[in-house]
Amino acid sequence: MFQIIVIMVLATADVFLPALVAIEAKQDAWISVIVAAAAAVPVALIILKLTGRFPNKTLPQYIDKLVGKPLGMIIGLLYLFFFIHVTAIVLSEFGFMLNDVFLRRTPMHVISIITILAIGFTVRKGLETIGRMNQMLFPVGIGLLLITVLLTLNRMNFLYFLPVLENGFIPVLKGSMPILLWFGEIVVLLIIYPQIIDKGNVGRSIFYSLAALLFFMLLGTLSIAIFSAQETANFRYPALEMIKIIRIREFFQRFDTFFIALWIGGIYLKIVIFYYVSAVLCSHLFRLQHYKHTVFPIGSLIAVFSLIQFQNTTELGHFLRTIAPFYLYTFEIFIPLLLLVISIAFKKKEV
Amino acid sequence: MEYIIIVYFIFIHFELITIIKQKKNRDMAVFLFFTAISSIYAASYLFGFERLINPNNVIESVYGPIAKMIFGE
Numbered sequence: 001m002f003q004i005i006v007i008m009v010l011a012t013a014d015v016f017l018p019a020l021v022a023i024e025a026k027q028d029a030w031i032s033v034i035v036a037a038a039a040a041v042p043v044a045l046i047i048l049k050l051t052g053r054f055p056n057k058t059l060p061q062y063i064d065k066l067v068g069k070p071l072g073m074i075i076g077l078l079y080l081f082f083f084i085h086v087t088a089i090v091l092s093e094f095g096f097m098l099n100d101v102f103l104r105r106t107p108m109h110v111i112s113i114i115t116i117l118a119i120g121f122t123v124r125k126g127l128e129t130i131g132r133m134n135q136m137l138f139p140v141g142i143g144l145l146l147i148t149v150l151l152t153l154n155r156m157n158f159l160y161f162l163p164v165l166e167n168g169f170i171p172v173l174k175g176s177m178p179i180l181l182w183f184g185e186i187v188v189l190l191i192i193y194p195q196i197i198d199k200g201n202v203g204r205s206i207f208y209s210l211a212a213l214l215f216f217m218l219l220g221t222l223s224i225a226i227f228s229a230q231e232t233a234n235f236r237y238p239a240l241e242m243i244k245i246i247r248i249r250e251f252f253q254r255f256d257t258f259f260i261a262l263w264i265g266g267i268y269l270k271i272v273i274f275y276y277v278s279a280v281l282c283s284h285l286f287r288l289q290h291y292k293h294t295v296f297p298i299g300s301l302i303a304v305f306s307l308i309q310f311q312n313t314t315e316l317g318h319f320l321r322t323i324a325p326f327y328l329y330t331f332e333i334f335i336p337l338l339l340l341v342i343s344i345a346f347k348k349k350e351v
Numbered sequence: 352m353e354y355i356i357i358v359y360f361i362f363i364h365f366e367l368i369t370i371i372k373q374k375k376n377r378d379m380a381v382f383l384f385f386t387a388i389s390s391i392y393a394a395s396y397l398f399g400f401e402r403l404i405n406p407n408n409v410i411e412s413v414y415g416p417i418a419k420m421i422f423g424e
Binding site for chain 1: 359362363366369370373375377378381382384385386388389390392393395396404405406407410411413414415417418421422
């Protein structure tokens with residue numbers, strides 16, 4: 001559980017986040033990360049309390065009890081759209097980065113469709129396969145992140161983090177808004193919780209993963225110590241720029257090749273998890289016998305959404321920084337909170 | 352692109368045969384519904400109507416005013 005959450009969040013967070021946060025919070029990006037991590041604790045508690053009340057059921061299986069059938073169906077459909085849409089956003093991030101940096105002459109639709117076909121097969125194999133893949137990729141991905149920071153330490157100038165709170169606390173709060181939506185991705189627990197065998201340790205795993213994410217996101221903000229806040233805000237992929245400057249003597253260069261290979265693995269897992277959640281949610285919402293039949297139709301919808309929703313990386317960045325926080329908070333915080341309040345007020349839980 | 356569409360339809364075809372063999376009517380209905388929606392979206396994308404069917408337009412119309420209030424853009 002710990003590894004799945006860390007990889008799921010970090011796969012895109014450390015690549016896109018430093019630039020998004022630096023635009024608002026500038027050199028105080030590290031404070032934004034701490035604020036967002038602190039705000040993520042109550043979010044995690046809401047999700048854990050709600051899933052704890054219905055430990056063997058997914059959201060569409062118990063929502064009828066809380067809000068009635070018609071409203072339950074509407075909320076279920078909204079969640080289905082949300083998970084499909086978020087998967088498409090992640091696929092767009094993946095496609096744009098490959099298209100901008102490495103596969104410049106390959107059309108976006110080729111990247112999106114081939115990726116979703118491969119991911120569709122993984123999703124059909126189930127959660128255990130996803131977990132096993134995660135076990136292989138996690139140590140390598142985290143190792144690469146730590147090595148990157150170690151090899152760029154000599155280029156860091158921590159004076160770039162000064163002055164602290166130059167423009168007050170409001171830009172810091174604005175900067176923390178997109179970070180919190182990354183932490184809020186633990187909302188996938190609403191669907192995968194019943195499949196966790198060791199339910200007693202879920203709470204501990206979630207809080208360990210929040211602590212680990214705080215640490216790794218703080219490492220992500222170190223790009224400000226290398227390039228300054230102004231320059232980091234101008235980059236599309238600060239993490240990639242950080243890796244590009246690594247040189248050991250004159251013969252070890254262009255580490256970005258390793259980086260992209262591992263990053264593809266990480267983002268692959270993230271898409272797999274969200275895609276799997278969409279398929280399971282769809283099958284439970286419509287009371288199907290197996291989620292496997294929904295995999296390919298949902299996959300094609302994800303692929304098309306990923307192609308039509310953003311024209312370029314700038315549009316994607318703008319969406320993530322301004323619109324996405326409010327859109328994702330609705331599904332990651334407000335609706336679960338509302339359901340938890342109803343569940344407690346009317347004493348409704350799994351018998 | 353044409354090859355990808357052919358591969359996609361082959362997958363859909365096999366999946367449909369599996370569902371028909373298993374006689375799961377509800378599964379088949381949902382499967383066909385989502386396949387129809389995604390095919391409409393895919394056709395719109397191919398014919399250049401992507402702006403008309405962009406889900407982000409709906410999301411922006413709902414959350415855009417709040418975002419403008421906070422971020423002032």
